[in-house]
Amino acid sequence: MSTLPIAVDAMGGDNAPGEIVAGAAQAAEELGVPVVLVGRPDDVGDTRGLELIEASEVIAMDADPANSVRTMKDSSLVRAAEAVRDGRASAMVSAGNTGATMASALLRMGRIKGVARPAIATPIPVPSGSPTVLLDAGANSECNAEWLVQFAQMGAVYARDRYGIERPKVALLSIGEEPTKGNPLVKETHKLLAEGSWVGSTGAEFVGNVEGRDLMTDAADVVVTDGFTGNVALKTLEGGLKAIIAALLEAFGSTPEAQQASAQLMPALLPLYATLDPENTGGAMLLGVDGVCIISHGSSSSVAMVNAIRVAHDMVAGDVVGHLRRAVRPDPA
Amino acid sequence: MSTLPIAVDAMGGDNAPGEIVAGAAQAAEELGVPVVLVGRPDDVGDTRGLELIEASEVIAMDADPANSVRTMKDSSLVRAAEAVRDGRASAMVSAGNTGATMASALLRMGRIKGVARPAIATPIPVPSGSPTVLLDAGANSECNAEWLVQFAQMGAVYARDRYGIERPKVALLSIGEEPTKGNPLVKETHKLLAEGSWVGSTGAEFVGNVEGRDLMTDAADVVVTDGFTGNVALKTLEGGLKAIIAALLEAFGSTPEAQQASAQLMPALLPLYATLDPENTGGAMLLGVDGVCIISHGSSSSVAMVNAIRVAHDMVAGDVVGHLRRAVRPDPA
Numbered sequence: 001m002s003t004l005p006i007a008v009d010a011m012g013g014d015n016a017p018g019e020i021v022a023g024a025a026q027a028a029e030e031l032g033v034p035v036v037l038v039g040r041p042d043d044v045g046d047t048r049g050l051e052l053i054e055a056s057e058v059i060a061m062d063a064d065p066a067n068s069v070r071t072m073k074d075s076s077l078v079r080a081a082e083a084v085r086d087g088r089a090s091a092m093v094s095a096g097n098t099g100a101t102m103a104s105a106l107l108r109m110g111r112i113k114g115v116a117r118p119a120i121a122t123p124i125p126v127p128s129g130s131p132t133v134l135l136d137a138g139a140n141s142e143c144n145a146e147w148l149v150q151f152a153q154m155g156a157v158y159a160r161d162r163y164g165i166e167r168p169k170v171a172l173l174s175i176g177e178e179p180t181k182g183n184p185l186v187k188e189t190h191k192l193l194a195e196g197s198w199v200g201s202t203g204a205e206f207v208g209n210v211e212g213r214d215l216m217t218d219a220a221d222v223v224v225t226d227g228f229t230g231n232v233a234l235k236t237l238e239g240g241l242k243a244i245i246a247a248l249l250e251a252f253g254s255t256p257e258a259q260q261a262s263a264q265l266m267p268a269l270l271p272l273y274a275t276l277d278p279e280n281t282g283g284a285m286l287l288g289v290d291g292v293c294i295i296s297h298g299s300s301s302s303v304a305m306v307n308a309i310r311v312a313h314d315m316v317a318g319d320v321v322g323h324l325r326r327a328v329r330p331d332p333a
Numbered sequence: 334m335s336t337l338p339i340a341v342d343a344m345g346g347d348n349a350p351g352e353i354v355a356g357a358a359q360a361a362e363e364l365g366v367p368v369v370l371v372g373r374p375d376d377v378g379d380t381r382g383l384e385l386i387e388a389s390e391v392i393a394m395d396a397d398p399a400n401s402v403r404t405m406k407d408s409s410l411v412r413a414a415e416a417v418r419d420g421r422a423s424a425m426v427s428a429g430n431t432g433a434t435m436a437s438a439l440l441r442m443g444r445i446k447g448v449a450r451p452a453i454a455t456p457i458p459v460p461s462g463s464p465t466v467l468l469d470a471g472a473n474s475e476c477n478a479e480w481l482v483q484f485a486q487m488g489a490v491y492a493r494d495r496y497g498i499e500r501p502k503v504a505l506l507s508i509g510e511e512p513t514k515g516n517p518l519v520k521e522t523h524k525l526l527a528e529g530s531w532v533g534s535t536g537a538e539f540v541g542n543v544e545g546r547d548l549m550t551d552a553a554d555v556v557v558t559d560g561f562t563g564n565v566a567l568k569t570l571e572g573g574l575k576a577i578i579a580a581l582l583e584a585f586g587s588t589p590e591a592q593q594a595s596a597q598l599m600p601a602l603l604p605l606y607a608t609l610d611p612e613n614t615g616g617a618m619l620l621g622v623d624g625v626c627i628i629s630h631g632s633s634s635s636v637a638m639v640n641a642i643r644v645a646h647d648m649v650a651g652d653v654v655g656h657l658r659r660a661v662r663p664d665p666a
Contacts, residue, residue: 127580138508141516175471175564183474183561212565213572228516229565231508232545232558236566239546240573244609247460248581251601258601264594268584276577 003034005051006312007089010039011058011076012096013300017044020095023305024050030306033313036089038080053088055079061298065099069107077101081108084291091292091312093283095300102139105286105293112321114328117143118288119151119227120295121158122234123281124215127272130163132215133222134173137284138231145188148172148224149198153327154287155222156204161320162285162311163221167203171220173229174209181209185226193224202327212236241276279304282311287324292316336367338384339645340422343372344391344409345429346633350377353428356638357383363639366646369422371413386421388412394631398432402440410434414441417624424625424645426616428633435472438619438626445654447661450476451621452484452560453628454491455567456614457548460605463496465548466555467506470617471564478521481505481557482531486660487620488555489537494653495618495644496554500536504553506562507542514542518559526557535660545569574609612637615644620657625649 008024010017017039025048028035037044038053057075059068069078077096081104083089094101098120106118120139123131135155140147152170159168172190174182179190186209192198193206210219212233225233252262274280283296283304292315296308315321341357343350350372358381361368370377371386390408392401402411410429414437416422427434431453439451453472456464468488469476476484485503492501505523507515512523519542525531526539543552545566558566585595607613616629616637625648629641648654 127576127583141508141514173565175474175561175568181474183559186561211572212567212569213575215569216572216576225565226516228508228519229562232506232562233565233569234545235508236545236548236569237573239544239549240570241577242546243460243549244574244577247605247608248602251605252598254601258598261594261597265585265591265598268587268591269581272580272584275580 004088004090005034005036006309007036007038007053007080007083007092008305008309009076009080009092009094009096010037010044012094012101013296014061014298015301016095019300019302020305021048023302024309026302027306027309031310031313033309035309036083038083039076053079053083059097059100061097063097063100065097065103068097068100069103077104078108081105085109090316091294093294093296093305093308093312095296095298095305098138098295101293101295102286105289105291109289109291109293112288112290112325112328115288116147116150118286119154120284121155121287122284124234124237125275125281126216126218127275129218130165130221131281132220133159134215134230134234135222135224135287136227136230137234138227139286140227142228143185143226145185145192148185148189148226149192150288150328151224152193152204152206152222153198153200153202154324155224156202157323157327158285158287158320159221160203161315161318161323165221167205168221169207170204170222170224171207171210171214173212173223173225173233175211177209177211179209189224200327200329238278280307283308285311285315291321337421337423338367338369339642340369340371340386340413340416340425341638341642342409342413342425342427342429343370343377345427345434346629347394347631348634349428352633352635353638354381356635357642359635360639360642364643364646366642368642369416371409371416373409386412386416392430392433394430396430396433398430398436401430401433402436410437411441414438418442423649424627426627426629426638426641426645428629428631428638431471431628434626434628435619438622438624442622442624442626445621445623445658445661448621449480449483451619452487453617454488454620455617457567457570458608458614459549459551460608462551463498463554464614465553466492467548467563467567468555468557468620469560469563470567471560472619473560475561476518476559478518478525481518481522481559482525483661484557485526485537485539485555486531486533486535487657488557489535490656490660491618491620491653492554493536494648494651494656498554500538501554502540503537503555503557504540504543504547506545506556506558506566508544510542510544512542522557533660533662571611613640616641618644618648624654
């Protein structure tokens, strides 16, 4: 188990640096996980006893990822990724610009040998069980079938290391269960996944195509798709949950009677709310880079950061990168 | 306004023929809309006073659409589409096999002149306003940019005729607001839509890219995408809403106190439930075939059929097919 600290991008996210630093300090204290902040000393201010790796630049949430990472070599994101590369940190965590986080990790840590493209693995909450790991949730807007097979391998490793699923059920996202349904990419990928030689050390089982309606069920532990479709599905679900929760809260407050009744209901509703709250998922992981990189959502509070740091720590301790290395065969090309 | 009856596929859907016939009879009585059933006399039994076009075959919910329509010429779906083609009915409505419904309509009614590919337009509920029309929701798993531009034209006409929106906001589904975000199809389509000459008689306004999280908001009235992505988004949303509602109902029943409180809340929650209930959307419309074809969901009850028949009637009365004809320029190729 590593005693290296986890590098936290203190400048990333809508609530940076305040909530980020608060979450980092809380994680260090409550979880006993060593944490190092990365950012501008003047902005960070009180580090609450944490060490700080100085970085003079900040990549904005809406900045062009590739350009920013290329030109802002002293940014907190690039410095955090370098800390992992140089063995000064065991993992990086950021709630900042997702594209720039990916680019920093990819350019500074590099890819695991044999990985064609890293993918973002995002947990989709399932009210009745462990989350469904969806990947790619947005790293690669265009994919080929071979990459999707690697996503299946990496997703299976992640489902096992993150959620303790010994024999992960891996499915392909399509628009019908039959192997003949879908676009050409899906049909070709289905053939490769059904053939089965990709399973190797992952212990995975291919369960065929699933549809969008299966994401929040226990139909599969891992759902593989291209980054465009995955991102649309993820955002659609986020938007749907947000719309429902907003409409529910409005209904709860609509009359004095409703207010009173909903107050009585709260104890029963809180566990569901906790399951759905993105603050509690622990963030997404960029699978395929040569190190642990956790991407927390842009609106992360200190709670989200504590959870993301916990996941980063667990993934380092469980050697997910080593397991990914063994699962992914070097590209024969 | 047409006095021709609406042809209802009595054999289509999980609850056929019972709920279908009940809904058809209810629509005829309550809405004063003439309805003709299409199906097997022995299965339909009591037609509740409605006329019946006899059809000896039934295309199963899970049958291969193209094969079935080609070989089962005396099926209720093919006969319903023929009734529209032959001027014996003004529209067709089915809760049966979606692919076979599309194929029947396409092969028997034909396409509107100039339409490259018909598309399924599905209303996405928006708690605070009129639904967002999503198309293509699954008719074409592969699309090109020119087709998507036609979907924009047809979706805008539909949003106006169906929801009375004079100047429909049309958006393109992508994974970021910037025109540079997305896959190659989306980037090319964005250029064509931004150029603006497609607007013509539709009165539409292109508002750029939206993300999945915008579907249940008033960000756009019409959202255009390929049939693979659209179907994934639609099913993801359906699955998400279903999971939340199931989890809510479980929480509501979890303790005697919760049961009592939720009973008091029901008056406040029912309008939201009604907004989200697929029984109330009136079904999807296949835009681009030369006639009105309404596709109701497979689990349609009599209520869903009444609503679908009402929409079919309104679309015939409002001459949506004539408006589509004017909006879609003949393909210059």
